[in-house]
Amino acid sequence: MFRRFLCTFLHLQPLILRPKPFKPTSPIPNLKPISPFPQIRRLSSQMGDFRRPISVPIPAVEKAGRSELLRALETSLGSGFSPDPLWHNPNPLIIVVSGPSGVGKDALIKKLRETREGLHFVVTATSREMRPGEVHGKDYYFVSKDEFLGMVERDELLEYALVYGDYKGIPKQQIREFMARGFDIVLRVDIQGAETLRKIFGQSAVFVFVMAESEVKLVERLIGRKTETKEALLVRVATAREEVKHVKNFDYVVVNAEGKLDNAVKLMESIIDAEKAKVLQRNAVI
Ligand SMILES: Nc1ncnc2c1ncn2[C@@H]1O[C@H](COP(=O)(O)OP(=O)(O)OP(=O)(O)O)[C@@H](O)[C@H]1O
Incomplete structure (x- = not known):
């Protein structure tokens, strides 16, 4: 009765509370993946993880090696730990x-x-005169007024303006x-x-x-x-x-x-x- 109430409360099927059959994942060889759809497999394991009973003993942290512990944790959670980055590279700004x-x-x-x-x-492209110390192609592309207007005509500039009598784009x-x-x-x-x-x-x-x-x-x-x-x-x-x-x-x-x-x-x-x-x-x- 209590279990039925708990299941309704968690919006779960009673089956989920039953211990899952043992399904170890890689690196143990010769075993099939749990699901052919890794995304779905990962999601379902995340949703159910904290409720799923532990089906294999996890060795003591101070005694077990790192890979043994990893494998035991994977097995208990029912899915392997992904080496994929958890966050994507930021967009260029x-x-x-x-x-x-x-x-x-x-x-x-x-x-x-x-x-x-x-x-x-x-x-930036500019029609202004080069100042002492400035380098063409580094500080600005120094072009004539006509050249600049040609760039405008060909829609090559994101933005341009006449600034203090000189074009900049x-x-x-x-x-x-x-x-x-x-x-x-x-x-x-x-x-x-x-x-x-x-x-x-x-x-x-x-x-x-x-x-x-x-x-x-x-x-x-x-x-x-x-x-x-x-x-x-x-x-x-x-x-x-x-x-x-x-x-x-x-x-x-x-x-x-x-x-x-x-x-x-x-x-x-x-x-x-x-x-x-x-x-x-x-x-x-x-
Ligand atoms: N923190 C600072 N302390 C002292 N002098 C500075 C400082 N920052 C810039 N300067 C000097 O102030 C002057 C103006 O700087 P800069 O030419 O970089 O301005 P700008 O904003 O690019 O001007 P513009 O829009 O007219 O090109 C330059 O001589 C520069 O060396």
Whole structure:
């Protein structure tokens, strides 16, 4: 009576409570697998494991060898232990790095490139003049305005914009190739670019906003870089003030404080690690 009540309670057939016949699994040779459908076999064993009576004695842990114990546990559970990974490899990420001009995006990316493997830093195409020290194909693909517009016409760019009078765009093919090889992709774009990419990717990419610790530090950095005319400086600083307000559209903020570039790089790495460990993975497709 009690057993019948227990079975109804557990939504089980009475048969399940009976001891199962002994069915050892590999590595004991010459025995048939328990089921021709390993998935189903594993599932049923998981569901019933804690209720199934132990049909063979398990040797004392301190006396038995590892393989003997393993075999006894397998036999008692009614299925072998799978060597397959319990969790799949994480999906390749698309990481969009943005922030106001002069905040240190390039400096951060340069350091990240030195410290972390498995990342591909997308080389943007631009129609702007090469700055001293920059390398074609490494810092940017420097192309003429006409060449750039040809790429737009052939739909070769994921996103492009006219930034301070120069075109900048992200070649699609480069991203596809590196994602197929398992690389995480880092895209460095201005705020407008990040907004466009958010529309394209939605939540399937990671958006990181790089900030300085204060407005004054940001302006000092831009002045210190000595790459802008005074007119361009004014435009960049005024724009930066507005751009900071866009932070709410991003997933993460990285404060790149004066003299603390290494901390910002570490935070970037932590963000990537956390994203890789997510149960619900992002799945960006281009
Ligand atoms: N943590 C930091 N401390 C001090 N100086 C920094 C720091 N990070 C970057 N810099 C310096 O600030 C200046 C601006 O940095 P960087 O060129 O990387 O900015 P950016 O965000 O890429 O700018 P832009 O969008 O205009 O290209 C550079 O001279 C860089 O060396």
